[in-house]
Amino acid sequence: MAAAVRCLGRVLIAHQRHSLSKMPYQTPLYPCSAYVQIPNRHFAAATKPAKKTKKGAKQKTLEEKKDEIEKIKSYPFMEGEPEDDVYLKHLYPRQIYDVEKAIHLLKKFQILDFTNPKQGVYLDLTLDMALGKKKKVEPFASVLSFPYPFISEINKVAVFTRNASEIKIAEENGAAIAGGTDLIQKILDDEIQLDFYVAVPEIMPELNPLKKKLKKRFPKLAQNSIGRDIPKMLELFKTGHEIKVDEERENFLKTKIATLDMSSDQIAANLQAVINEVCRHRPLSLGSFVVRALLRSSTSEG
Structure with missing residues (x-):
């Protein structure tokens, strides 16, 4: 994982919340990644997916998108930990773990929840597409070879x-x-x-x-x-495996990177391959490209 730290050092993990653990504040990580968080399962309603709007209404200005990214980078949270199991989760930062720990927890919660051990592992990335001077990275698509493939089908x-x-x-x-x-x-x-x-x-x-x-x-x-x-x-x-930025959201990329029954080293290597490929599309000199990263499995919530 040494080669990956320039782009991604820690990841969020979506998992079931079995205990109330320490919630550190978000801190900048590496040139390609601002920070990554961990969404836990709380006793609160899940947020609804954004509704699709007409083509003309969905367009946002570059300034509006930049404001969204800045909100993610500098969102003010409550100090300390929530005192109850029931609280407004958007007021508290999500947990941050190293990649190895995040993968370990996904495997642990799969066992505790008796879910499918061969379920998919997914990586969700929020990207800062700004290039400066009102320019931006266009939504892109790439094909990469995973060091540890998990799909047997051959592309035509x-x-x-x-x-x-x-x-x-x-x-x-x-x-x-x-x-x-x-x-x-x-x-x-x-x-x-x-x-x-x-x-x-x-x-x-x-x-x-x-x-x-x-x-x-x-x-x-x-x-x-x-x-x-x-x-x-x-x-x-x-x-090869195709990864692409969502054309509607324009700064969001999600992709399957492994199955949960693969070894932790294999999952981490595949995650590194995706991050390295994504980071090719924007100069590191412009700062963090990956603003938020979320590691989850098929049955994750939060």
């Missing part, structure tokens, strides 16, 4: 190339389909619907008609989906 990948020998290489390395511009109309007509699309550089100018159709899955150099090493690209995208 298309390879764009005009070269006959490259088409053969693609097919030999497990491409669902490989070809040139003859694939464009089939994709536009939904005859071809795959998980990912990769391409060699030479054919990119001819793929422009697919930009609106494929959106974030249109081949991009930054996503490692454009290149000459076709076997390497296929290896990544066939077994």
Whole structure:
């Protein structure tokens, strides 16, 4: 975990509250992460998910989003601990644990609550998308290879190339389909619907008609989906895991990172892989990118 501390040192953990334990104040951590918290199960109603609004009404100005981030970073909490089991939980900071401790607690509460030992483990991230001077990081999508994969399904990948020998290489390395511009109309007509699309550089100018159709899955150099090493690209995208920022909330990312029956070291390594990938999308010199991180399992509450 040493390599991960620059981006994430501690995590929140969503879990069932079996005892009233010490609640430390939020403190800044590392360049990529402002702080991370722990939502406990309290005797209070859970907050309702935000309602979807019309496209025109949902748009927020950059200043409003910046204010939200600043609220998270400097929210004033009550001093000390709550005296009762029933209290307004938004007045008290959530607990903060090191990654290893957070994973240990998730495993512990699974045993205490008799829930599925193979349930998913999820990471929720709130990001500061501001770049300064009224610019911001655009909602992004990335594909990464987990050091410890937990899904056996193979993604279906298309390879764009005009070269006959490259088409053969693609097919030999497990491409669902490989070809040139003859694939464009089939994709536009939904005859071809795959998980990912990769391409060699030479054919990119001819793929422009697919930009609106494929959106974030249109081949991009930054996503490692454009290149000459076709076997390497296929290896990544066939077994890779996609993470993406929510397009409606624009600063929120949630993804499954493991199953609870995996070892603590394996879960921690997968968490590190996600944090490292996320932190590529904003310069560390701008300060904390991850404003809040939450580690939870499928049955977590709070």
